[in-house]
Amino acid sequence: MNQHRMKAVALYGTGKAVTEEVEIPKAGPGEAIIRIEAAGICAGDRIMYEGKAPWGEVTTRMVLGHEYIGVVTELGEGAAQEMCLQLGDRCLAEVQIPCMKCYYCRHGWYNLCDDPNGFLEGGWAEYMRIRRGAIVHKVPKSIDRLEAAMIEPLSCSAHGVERADISMKDVVVISGMGAIGLGMIQFAKLKTPYKLIGLDVNDRMLEMAKRLGADYVLNPTTCNVQEAIRELTDGRGADIYIEASGNGVSLETGLEVLRKRGRMVAYGVYAKPAVLDFNMVSENKELEIRGGHLSPGTYPFVIQCLERGLVTAKPLVTDVYTFDEIEAALNAKKTNPLSIKTVLVPPGSMPKQKAER
Numbered sequence: 001m002n003q004h005r006m007k008a009v010a011l012y013g014t015g016k017a018v019t020e021e022v023e024i025p026k027a028g029p030g031e032a033i034i035r036i037e038a039a040g041i042c043a044g045d046r047i048m049y050e051g052k053a054p055w056g057e058v059t060t061r062m063v064l065g066h067e068y069i070g071v072v073t074e075l076g077e078g079a080a081q082e083m084c085l086q087l088g089d090r091c092l093a094e095v096q097i098p099c100m101k102c103y104y105c106r107h108g109w110y111n112l113c114d115d116p117n118g119f120l121e122g123g124w125a126e127y128m129r130i131r132r133g134a135i136v137h138k139v140p141k142s143i144d145r146l147e148a149a150m151i152e153p154l155s156c157s158a159h160g161v162e163r164a165d166i167s168m169k170d171v172v173v174i175s176g177m178g179a180i181g182l183g184m185i186q187f188a189k190l191k192t193p194y195k196l197i198g199l200d201v202n203d204r205m206l207e208m209a210k211r212l213g214a215d216y217v218l219n220p221t222t223c224n225v226q227e228a229i230r231e232l233t234d235g236r237g238a239d240i241y242i243e244a245s246g247n248g249v250s251l252e253t254g255l256e257v258l259r260k261r262g263r264m265v266a267y268g269v270y271a272k273p274a275v276l277d278f279n280m281v282s283e284n285k286e287l288e289i290r291g292g293h294l295s296p297g298t299y300p301f302v303i304q305c306l307e308r309g310l311v312t313a314k315p316l317v318t319d320v321y322t323f324d325e326i327e328a329a330l331n332a333k334k335t336n337p338l339s340i341k342t343v344l345v346p347p348g349s350m351p352k353q354k355a356e357r
Contacts, residue, residue, distance in 0.1 A: 008125035014051030030132030034070030065123025155295035157183025176245025189213035248274030
């Protein structure tokens with residue numbers, strides 16, 4: 001392949017993902033080019049591929065990939081100073097490029113920016129351009145590239161747990177043992193809650209939740225979750241319920257299992273509106289409901305947690321494919337019942353332990 005060209009995965013619409021050869025991007029003023037080491041596939045990427053995203057269908061060519069790790073190969077004018085980077089640094093950038101001028105940015109809630117400069121995608125390629133204004137974080141080379149590609153979803157997990165305000169006396173329920181939920185189990189465990197409970201309809205995911213720190217796990221298809229949680233709380237109900245599955249039924253379950261004056265954090269992405277009985281929220285229980293979006297201020301903490309071994313992403317990366325295998329990668333959850341997180345790597349760089357699938 002021409003040294004000025006690279007492989008990239010482009011999404012052209014529902015069910016249309018193509019690996020193609022394109023020009024390697026160039027860095028403009030304030031921009032950086034990184035060579036991608038690994039890039040994850042987010043649940044949001046999959047629903048865009050399937051045409052089920054609540055924000056609409058893809059109608060123009062897009063190179064997705066906001067979960068990634070890369071090495072700086074080029075710096076545009078002023079980028080070294082603006083991004084605090086040097087050639088050879090290992091880094092990633094946060095998903096959204098905030099304006100840093102609006103009310104929300106000025107209060108530190110830049111994930112809710114009124115005037116963002118778009119989402120930063122492009123990790124499904126051998127090289128990626130980090131645009132000016134992006135929030136960049138360096139990553140130690142001691143963190144394995146597959147784990148480093150998980151920094152973005154783990155940062156989301158950390159933000160969801162922060163939104164819950166967990167104390168050591170709380171009984172905490174986390175619903176949805178996907179990559180985000182399993183990350184939440186680990187960060188919630190760092191809060192040392194009194195009891196930590198994982199919910200999922202997949203027993204193998206529940207086994208993973210136990211391995212990563214859940215005290216109890218419950219499968220709604222095989223047990224009465226409300227009764228089980230009442231037994232674990234002397235009839236009172238859970239103090240905190242974090243919803244990470246994206247299933248509206250799980251939100252209903254949360255209203256049922258929470259104690260009076262309990263707290264729910266809704267962190268899932270919901271393909272359709274949920275129907276909830278808000279009498280449970282108001283006159284019956286006086287519940288508190290909080291939302292969660294992206295991961296403001298959590299990246300540095302997550303990077304340190306991975307470096308120190310306080311959390312792990314290794315067991316969450318269950319499927320590794322090259323860019324040339326994009327169709328198989330996007331359908332991994334259909335072919336592998338134990339799939340949690342799928343990570344793409346550049347051609348010719350398959351990890352030895354993953355090569356014999």
